[in-house]
Amino acid sequence: MRAEIITIGxxxxxxxxxxxxSAWMAEQLNVYGIELYQITSVHDSREHILMALxxxxxxxxxxxxxxxxxxxxxxxxxxxxCEYFGTHLIEDTRVRAHINQLYKERPDVLNRLTATQWLVPxxxxxxxxxxxxxxxxxxxxxxxxxxxxxxxxxxxxxxxEEQILPYIGHTTASILHKTLQVTxxxxxxxxxxxxxxEQSMPASLHLAYLPKDGIIRLRLSAYGDLSEAEVQQxxxxxxMLVSGYMIAETDEPLEVIVGRLLKERHQTISTAExxxxxxxxxxxxxxxxxxxFYYGSIISYDNSVKEHLLGVPEEVIQTHGVVSEEVxxxxxxxxxxxxxxxxxxxxxxxxxxxxxxxxxPVGTVWIAxxxxxxxxxxxxxxxxxxxxxxxxxxxxxxxxxxxxxKK
Amino acid sequence: MRAEIITIGxxxxxxxxxxxxSAWMAEQLNVYGIELYQITSVHDSREHILMALxxxxxxxxxxxxxxxxxxxxxxxxxxxxCEYFGTHLIEDTRVRAHINQLYKERPDVLNRLTATQWLVPxxxxxxxxxxxxxxxxxxxxxxxxxxxxxxxxxxxxxxxEEQILPYIGHTTASILHKTLQVTxxxxxxxxxxxxxxEQSMPASLHLAYLPKDGIIRLRLSAYGDLSEAEVQQxxxxxxMLVSGYMIAETDEPLEVIVGRLLKERHQTISTAExxxxxxxxxxxxxxxxxxxFYYGSIISYDNSVKEHLLGVPEEVIQTHGVVSEEVxxxxxxxxxxxxxxxxxxxxxxxxxxxxxxxxxPVGTVWIAxxxxxxxxxxxxxxxxxxxxxxxxxxxxxxxxxxxxxKK
Numbered sequence: 001m002r003a004e005i006i007t008i009g010x011x012x013x014x015x016x017x018x019x020x021x022s023a024w025m026a027e028q029l030n031v032y033g034i035e036l037y038q039i040t041s042v043h044d045s046r047e048h049i050l051m052a053l054x055x056x057x058x059x060x061x062x063x064x065x066x067x068x069x070x071x072x073x074x075x076x077x078x079x080x081x082c083e084y085f086g087t088h089l090i091e092d093t094r095v096r097a098h099i100n101q102l103y104k105e106r107p108d109v110l111n112r113l114t115a116t117q118w119l120v121p122x123x124x125x126x127x128x129x130x131x132x133x134x135x136x137x138x139x140x141x142x143x144x145x146x147x148x149x150x151x152x153x154x155x156x157x158x159x160x161e162e163q164i165l166p167y168i169g170h171t172t173a174s175i176l177h178k179t180l181q182v183t184x185x186x187x188x189x190x191x192x193x194x195x196x197x198e199q200s201m202p203a204s205l206h207l208a209y210l211p212k213d214g215i216i217r218l219r220l221s222a223y224g225d226l227s228e229a230e231v232q233q234x235x236x237x238x239x240m241l242v243s244g245y246m247i248a249e250t251d252e253p254l255e256v257i258v259g260r261l262l263k264e265r266h267q268t269i270s271t272a273e274x275x276x277x278x279x280x281x282x283x284x285x286x287x288x289x290x291x292x293f294y295y296g297s298i299i300s301y302d303n304s305v306k307e308h309l310l311g312v313p314e315e316v317i318q319t320h321g322v323v324s325e326e327v328x329x330x331x332x333x334x335x336x337x338x339x340x341x342x343x344x345x346x347x348x349x350x351x352x353x354x355x356x357x358x359x360x361p362v363g364t365v366w367i368a369x370x371x372x373x374x375x376x377x378x379x380x381x382x383x384x385x386x387x388x389x390x391x392x393x394x395x396x397x398x399x400x401x402x403x404x405x406k407k
Numbered sequence: 408m409r410a411e412i413i414t415i416g417x418x419x420x421x422x423x424x425x426x427x428x429s430a431w432m433a434e435q436l437n438v439y440g441i442e443l444y445q446i447t448s449v450h451d452s453r454e455h456i457l458m459a460l461x462x463x464x465x466x467x468x469x470x471x472x473x474x475x476x477x478x479x480x481x482x483x484x485x486x487x488x489c490e491y492f493g494t495h496l497i498e499d500t501r502v503r504a505h506i507n508q509l510y511k512e513r514p515d516v517l518n519r520l521t522a523t524q525w526l527v528p529x530x531x532x533x534x535x536x537x538x539x540x541x542x543x544x545x546x547x548x549x550x551x552x553x554x555x556x557x558x559x560x561x562x563x564x565x566x567x568e569e570q571i572l573p574y575i576g577h578t579t580a581s582i583l584h585k586t587l588q589v590t591x592x593x594x595x596x597x598x599x600x601x602x603x604x605e606q607s608m609p610a611s612l613h614l615a616y617l618p619k620d621g622i623i624r625l626r627l628s629a630y631g632d633l634s635e636a637e638v639q640q641x642x643x644x645x646x647m648l649v650s651g652y653m654i655a656e657t658d659e660p661l662e663v664i665v666g667r668l669l670k671e672r673h674q675t676i677s678t679a680e681x682x683x684x685x686x687x688x689x690x691x692x693x694x695x696x697x698x699x700f701y702y703g704s705i706i707s708y709d710n711s712v713k714e715h716l717l718g719v720p721e722e723v724i725q726t727h728g729v730v731s732e733e734v735x736x737x738x739x740x741x742x743x744x745x746x747x748x749x750x751x752x753x754x755x756x757x758x759x760x761x762x763x764x765x766x767x768p769v770g771t772v773w774i775a776x777x778x779x780x781x782x783x784x785x786x787x788x789x790x791x792x793x794x795x796x797x798x799x800x801x802x803x804x805x806x807x808x809x810x811x812x813k814k
Contacts, residue, residue, distance in 0.1 A: 010628070011617050013446065014433055015430040015432070020425050023419070023426070041447075072594060074614065109596065112599060113595035154790070186521075190479075192520055277689055278687075278704060281706045282686045284684075285708055286794075296709055299704035302702040338716065353695050
């Protein structure tokens with residue numbers, strides 16, 4: 001079973017909005033055993049949407065569209081779908097009741113334009129959008145089908161999870177992906193290490209290399225005729241080959257692995273951040289259940305905060321500079337003690353664009369890890385771009401933390 | 408001049424990677440006056456790439472591809488481009504020298520597979536990729552052109568900024584976008600307010616509504632025959648019509664507006680975060696120059712941190728609960744005092760999925776703002792999903808901060 005996604009909206013094509021919907025939908029489709037063939041982003045334009053529909057239906061069994069279902073004039077998806085499927089809009093009393101219920105405490109929303117939301121294409125099946133006013137529509141096109149959803153990410157997610165995916169149903173065809181993560185080896189060297197392995201793989205297996213921020217994710221994908229046990233055997237062989245570099249046997253984000261290891265040990269963590277400025281904290285508490293192991297952080301962007309809240313002596317900053325082993329060690333030990341956690345991580349670096357020097361250029365980052373068995377620190381050079389530097393610093397901090405926790 | 412983007416990589420179609428490149432490229436193309444017509448994401452598959460090239464060249468003057476240029480077996484873009492343009496790979500001594508230079512301190516990278524990176528299509532013009540080993544390639548196809556770039560975001564960005572965009576050059580056609588941001592009015596009511604305005608607009612003007620996290624961005628786009636002064640007049644009329652709800656006259660992110668207002672006043676800010684867990688801090692220091700106004704934060708995820716570092720008395724937490732006006736007020740005032748800043752923002756809420764109760768369901772968030780003229784606090788109900796709740800809390804915190812700074 002093959003699907004395509006069409007995302008509709010001018011905002012995507014002038015770069016005002018990043019399309020995060022497609023990746024999430026792709027992941028869900030995969031779990032259901034549905035291959036996503038193509039993602040196409042098009043304008044809020046009749047001709048463009050019609051062309052994309054024609055192309056997608058020439059290749060796929062299922063077409064999913066997002067966007068263009070709002071009550072305003074720029075949103076035209078519903079009208080264009082009516083034209084494509086040769087139908088017209090009629091009032092749906094169930095949708096009308098739902099919208100009245102949805103906005104019963106906000107009578108200001110119940111106006112003439114909102115009323116256009118309960119007009120639906122006559123030939124479409126209407127599924128409930130429990131969190132918004134745009135109805136979810138399913139059209140049948142011979143054996144093919146199209147489902148249209150709003151583009152607002154959380155509305156789309158609830159629609160997919162509660163309505164569209166159960167409607168489509170699991171397929172019997174299996175697509176299996178198994179991913180592990182390695183670090184400390186260049187991509188090309190890794191490929192040479194795995195050359196024989198790749199050459200011996202059957203045609204229905206595929207190995208992909210996904211490098212990011214110093215981590216390479218290796219994804220083994222099986223399309224079709226191999227059993228799960230056979231795929232697992234190939235994955236075990238892969239794990240053995242890269243064991244010296246492997247940081248995780250799954251595709252879990254690093255902060256999830258750190259959280260899991262801490263929870264298993266009933267241990268806790270805090271951070272003291274300068275250059276990463278709270279990014280590491282947000283990662284550690286991003287996922288549900290983080291209050292079990294994450295206590296808090298001191299973000300000491302200004303030196304006065306390093307001195308007063310983290311007790312970094314002014315003379316240490318004067319002598320060694322604020323980006324130095326001495327400073328991050330005090331930061332880490334101090335936050336661990338003050339927040340009373342088992343572990344802590346501290347960062348101090350030059351994220352740029354200004355602030356660099358010959359001996360400490362932009363991209364220089366010191367990280368320290370304080371543990372029940374002492375403190376260690378490392379210096380990294382993480383590139384030239386602000387966002388890249390802070391992202392990579394978080395990755396380095398988490399990779400080492402995993403190593404320390406696994407010891 | 409019309410462009411299309413083809414992003415190449417299985418990782419996009421199984422949802423392992425979010426395509427952030429396209430939005431960034433779209434924005435840059437727009438600045439250069441180039442209309443982006445479509446974004447297409449395809450597999451690392453010969454047939455699929457060839458089909459996408461054919462379709463894109465049937466519509467666009469410029470085709471930009473990202474991805475599939477690594478040294479490993481799964482990356483095939485270069486080979487497929489050779490086939491499409493009827494050329495073959497030859498060694499490029501300049502690229503070879505560049506790669507040798509790039510990795511001179513990492514001889515482990517200079518292996519047999521890296522050597523395939525200095526093989527380039529004979530008919531392509533090769534531009535320098537100063538930060539990576541994959542050469543940038545430009546192919547001419549009659550009057551059309553194709554530029555191929557790596558998919559690694561920061562390599563792509565440097566390639567676009569330093570090589571591809573200057574190569575393409577500015578066009579004379581103008582696409583003008585002007586955006587403002589409003590809050591406190593439903594999308595449909597806004598559309599009714601602007602109905603006459605929209606009906607009176609010339610055909611070459613287009614108004615789009617982009618709602619997100621309680622903010623609606625209104626984007627006025629002019630394609631073609633209007634002068635900049637005329638577009639500005641339309642924009643001024645729009646501003647007047649929505650003046651009661653307008654939070655910004657630009658598309659700047661809210662945290663940039665807060666930073667600008669603080670810098671203008673030589674004032675500073677800190678945060679004390681519970682449910683937002685550092686997200687607000689990372690926003691405030693995300694952009695270059697933030698050290699001028701942002702001092703630091705105390706992330707008090709655990710109650711012990713609220714008590715010890717922010718001096719929230721245990722009995723206040725016991726009496727009112729940790730998500731309460733009393734607690735956020737103490738948090739805000741305490742962090743403002745301890746970090747010695749002019750302003751501060753504090754958040755405490757139930758991000759879920761657990762922790763909700765009948766009186767304080769998941770999504771309840773208290774926010775306080777401490778200022779030189781006193782402290783205020785507000786309670787919000789921000790939905791049901793963890794990420795949505797913390798994102799919206801940051802938006803609410805920043806919107807109010809802008810209002811307070813503008814007073």
